[in-house]
Amino acid sequence: MNNLLFDERPLVILPSLAVALGDLDEAAILQQIHYWTQKNMNVVDGYSWVYNSMEEWQKQFPWLSKRSLDRKFKKLKDKNLLVIENHNKKKFDKTNWYRINYEELSKLSSSMAVSSVNPAAEAKPEVQTEAKAETKDNQVKTSATAKTETKAQDKPNNNSKDKYNFDYAKFIDWFNEITGKKFRNTEDKRKLIRARLNEGFKEDDFYLITRFKVNEWKDNDKMKRYLRPDTLFIPKHFDNYLQDAKDWEEKQAKKQSRKKVKSKPKKNDEPEISENDRSILAYVEENPDVLKTDEIIRKEVERIERTRAKSRSSTIKSA
Helix, strand or coil: CCCCCCCCCCCCCCHHHHHHHCCHHHHHHHHHHHHHHCCCCEEECCEEEEECCHHHHHHHCCCCCHHHHHHHHHHHHHCCCEEEECCCCCCCCCCCEEEECHHHHHHHHHHHHHHCCCCCCCCCCCCCHHHHCCCHHHHHHHHHHHHHHHHHHHCCCCCCCCCCCCCHHHHHHHHHHHHCCCCCCCHHHHHHHHHHHHCCCCHHHHHHHHHHHHHHHCCCCCCHHHCCHHHHCCHHHHHHHHHHHHHHHHHHHHHHHHHCCCCCCCCCCCCCCCHHHHHHHHHHHHCCCHHHHCHHHHHHHHHHHHHHHHHHHHHHHHC
């Protein structure tokens, strides 16, 4: 067999990826990094990484010089498609770690899909008499149909609920409020949650784990950066975090019962609140100074009061 044809393991590249990047070499690099990170040999912060020196990378892309290869990696990083960091345990080790920014890559893929929707309006030179006789009304209908199809493709599939009846938008908003983050309701977040729901976990489990970890990490500068779905809800952590969260919740309940906090009698017009909100108010009642020092608790109390006020207003109107 010819020694230039498949006697060694080939590099597989999608033509559409090369077109999207505008560079065949960048496509080959991105595909190879995807291949290695799928093996999940180096997981840090909930992400799978691959580490290599530029000399080792050059062995996988022998047609590129080290200088050219370094430029290609830098371009991918500048495009926000490649994340390059150093997670080596030894400080003197300067070997870079690499992972793909799949969220940014999804945006690129979506923009390619939209731009590829072009009406087939170019006519051949030998147009038949019947085609020329097409009415203006039909042309308007065709144009309207094309616009409708394009608009449908532009609209992201971010339905609030699915077969699990999980309100993703509501949960992400709540997650951002309690953690102080600004995550978006994107498909990768929904996919992560759906995977755990498919394993039999419940909606309440996600709220419980989040509250537990916020309580544990919110004052730890090193750990609070891990308050994100990609860390809390991956399969490697989820079950262990849930068991710890249930133990924490049980201890909190016992602690409250031991103190025998005498609750105020409920007025007839006092709106119902959830068990979780009730425990938050009880905690604040015992530790009033926490409203000055803990922004997360303060926001939760403000949310509860807004809900109560809204409920009272609805009761007055109905009366």
